[in-house]
Amino acid sequence: MAATSFHSAPLPIPIFTPSNSDPSTTTKWRHHQFKLRSTSSGSGVFSSNSFQEDAALLSLLRNRKTDDAFSVYSLQNNLPGTTCLSRLVAQLSYQNTPTSLSRAQSIIRRLRDDDQLHRLDANSLGLLVVSAARAGSTLYALSLLRAMLRIGYIPHVKAWSAVASRLAAAPDDGPLEALGLFSLVTERVRAVMRESPSIVSDCRPDTGAFNAAFNACANLGNVKKFAEVFEEMTEFGVKPDVLTYNIIIKLCARARRQDLLGLVLEKIIRQGITPCMTTLHSLVAAYVGFRDLDTAEKIVQAMREGRRDICGILRHSHFKEDVLIDGNLTEDEVEINVILDRLVRSDFNDVSDPPLLPKTYTPDSRMYTTLMKGYMKEGRVDSVVHLIEAMRREKDPKSHPDQVTYTTVITALVNAGAMDRARSVLLEMGHAGVPANRVTYNVLLKGYCQQLQMDRVKELLEEMKKVKGIEPNVVSYNILIDGCIFVDDSAGALFYFNEMREQGINPSKVSYTTLMKAFALNNQPKLAQNVFDEMVKDRRVKVDRVAWNMLIEGYCRLGLVEDAKKLIEMMKESNFIPDVATYGSLANGIALARKPGEALLLWNEVKERCKSSPRLRPDEGLLGTLADICVRAAFFKKALEIVVCMEENGIAPNKIRYKRIYVEMHSKMFTSKHASQARQDKRKDRKRAAEAFKFWLGLPNSYYGSEWRLDPLDEYG
Structure with missing residues (x-):
């Protein structure tokens, strides 16, 4: 896998600290070298260096002269011994700069090319996995983990759970990859535990690893898999924590089980776990998602008043509303509801008094902003404006409006078509000492595009770049391309697409599909096909159903039904199931073709x-x-x-x-x-x-x- 760009933020908690002694005996992260194959040295150019060369290299490493050590390594024709190689990769990973991580990757690439990756110990590979994951190169970190498992290493839980956590929150197939990784490692751990439990004591899944798997299940909406993984916690002696139950709140919200939300909070408290702000924020977000703003407001108001009886508020709300589950459910949906009831309602006694929160909580700007988004969904622009005024009067600075809050208000005004008021809030941000960011400007750009004010778009773009020093990103260009579509300017859309690439900004899926839309709506399906073909070749993006639908629509708009049907068959062969948009386009094409x-x-x-x-x-x-x-x-x-x-x-x-x-x-x-x-x-x-x-x-x-x-x-x- 090609090297990717890394951030230079240092590791906040060193898992392995290089010292003056040999790394095989002084690590805070023990080696896990349970091997399924031999680790004998290679031959030829990869045979071990002389004792003197290794000693000189190891001396530089022990004195933490990592850059000098890499220079010496680069000049050697033969591969150093395992100790030197492992120490070099570990220290480069620990530096965690773009240069050092690129150097570590070059060592890995050299070893992989000659099937010599087993020369490195598990400690050094694990550190590189963690550094790559924290730097955002999740797929590279995943490939390293798979390589470790192939050569017989079982990675430390801190390494593999860090990758699983990032995959769980990633788009596309990220959550599925996270669950696959979780299953792969836990199966290997089980196999070794039967013979030698101590060998994998630091590899076993902990609460963080389980939470990564739970989050993947929640993002997929896979309640059955969540329950299966939840049962495995007992096997590994792991207990759920507050984050586990926060994820259950999200899972209940996705399954449309509003009646279970308050019971999750009660379960947290009864198990002696202290809810965190994220717990309460998740509850408010869930009720906003259900459009139950009355309950969301009650939670926030109770927090403002320093009350601890939120469980009682939620229990009364659900009993009063008498929430009913839709009786017209499929077998799968019935099973999902049974599982959720078992997860949440176990040991629940509705006769007992609802528990009090262990302490009081003050609403922060994030929670207020979530409530604002609920007002936006209901078109209550005045409520949004009044809420930000109330936030300014709060005593706690954490409750004051921040960039996200102001941007939410601007979004509400833009959606209401009040562009002048939105610009005035932008000025107010500056007066309040809260600088507007790229997201804020993107919202305003989108507003002007939707109102077909392309001259104002260009003015704002100039202000953004020259006055504020904020360079447009891929989202900005996607908005500009979409704006050109609103005014039927496919040439302008292509201009912004090319300018984006000239600026070194990689197109996203949205970039490609939006440009395809420009050509499709302009009755140029062949050009849309060209963009689609280029998207297929771009390994940084993944063709999705939206891209297929846009291509199909291009042909259907001209009544080219046979071409569209061929594309639908190709779409199915690529494992994409046609949806309502696909069939809707084809129906329109059939009507046009009579x-x-x-x-x-x-x-x-x-x-x-x-x-x-x-x-x-x-x-x-x-x-x-x-x-x-x-x-x-x-x-x-x-x-x-x-x-x-x-x-x-x-x-x-x-x-x-x-x-x-x-x-x-x-x-x-x-x-x-x-x-x-x-x-x-x-x-x-x-x-x-x-x-x-x-x-x-x-x-x-x-x-x-x-x-x-x-x-x-x-x-x-």
């Missing part, structure tokens, strides 16, 4: 997806387009099927529109008196379907005055 037969095939696939897992939840755009095509083509049975599906999904069909289409196109159907009997018999089923559709529309038909029902429909209406 191919009603294709609409029938698409509707059959949509029907199947509505029954399968994961279940497709069609929207009004998709079903409305399909119904429109079927009505125009006189496929009335299919039209009625689609209507039923719309009603089942809470979508109100547009009867007025369908009535107009019927009257304009089909009012004289089946009225010919000269058709042969055979032709009339052939039309019988279609006529019956038309009569049923007219009945549904409320037009005069043969069903008036009698009960009717539509028998099971045939395949082609």
Whole structure:
């Protein structure tokens, strides 16, 4: 794996401290060299140096002259011995600068190329893993861990849990990678524990490692896996801490179990664990997510008043609301709810009084800002402004508005279209001594783009760069590219995309898909295809469903249905399941191409997806387009099927529109008196379907005055 850029922040807590003695005997992090293969030295250019060369190199390392030692190493043709190599990699990792970590990586690369990585001890490799992970090079750290496991080392828990923690919070497949790493290491630990438990005493998962796995489960919404991992805590003698329960709060919120939130807080207190500010913040964020601002406000107000009865407030809130679980659940959803009840409600006694918090907590700016975001969702701009005024009057400086708070207020004003007020808050930030950052300016840039004020966009961009000294980042350029789309300027979008790359800024997934959108909306699918192909080649980004959908939309906007269908098949082969947006674009393309037969095939696939897992939840755009095509083509049975599906999904069909289409196109159907009997018999089923559709529309038909029902429909209406 290629070297990546590292941050230069030092390790806050040294796990291994180089000293004047041999590293094999003086480490704060013991070696874990349980090996599954031999560690004999290589031959040829990789044979050991002479005793004198190793002694000179080791002397420099013991005197902490790491840079000089690396220079000496670089000039040697032969590979030093294990002690010198391990010490050199360890000290370079400990320096944790871009240069030192790049040098450590060069040593690893040399050893990997010749299958000599086993020359390093587990301590040095583990330190490099930790340094790389903390510097943001998580994938490189993961590759090192896998290499350690292949050569027989079991990494220290501090090393592998640091990588798992970062993967759990990463986008795309990060959480899955975190769970894979957790399982891989714990399985290896179990295997060794059966024979020699002491060897892996420092490799066993601790609470931090379990929390990394729990966070991955929560980010995936995988309650079943969470429960499985939770059961493993007992096996390794590990107990949950406050972070574990904070993650359970997040899991309950994702599973839409609002009724369990307060019980998690009670469980924390009853187990003798002190809640932290993150616990209370997670609760407020969860209620904001449920749009229960009343309860969120009660929590914040109780904290402001120094009250400790928040458990009582939450219990009363849930009992009063009588939260019910949707009875129309799948088997998986029922199982998930059972698991959550078992995790949270075990040992719960609703007769006992709710416990008090062990201490009082004061709301901080983060909590107020979360409440502001709730007001924003409800369009309560005035509440946002009033809250920031209240924050300024708070005695505790931690409650005063910060960059995030002001940016949240500016966002609310921008969303309300009040750009002048948003700019005034930007000035107010300066007066309050809170400098605006890149995020603040990005919000304002987006606001002006949405209002099509591209001249103001350019002015703000100049102010941002020349006056404030803030260089635009990839998010800034994505906003600018999107702004060009609003004014139908695909050339401008391409200009900003190229300028971003000239500035050394790597495009993100959003950059590629936004540029594809510019070309797709401008009816240039071939250019969108070129951007897609370039995205595929860029190893820094991962093609996702959004990119596929944008490419498919480009062809559908021109009615190129066959090209779009080929892309959908390629999309499936790449393990991406079409979603509502995919089918919606194809339906629009079919309507444009006037191919009603294709609409029938698409509707059959949509029907199947509505029954399968994961279940497709069609929207009004998709079903409305399909119904429109079927009505125009006189496929009335299919039209009625689609209507039923719309009603089942809470979508109100547009009867007025369908009535107009019927009257304009089909009012004289089946009225010919000269058709042969055979032709009339052939039309019988279609006529019956038309009569049923007219009945549904409320037009005069043969069903008036009698009960009717539509028998099971045939395949082609």
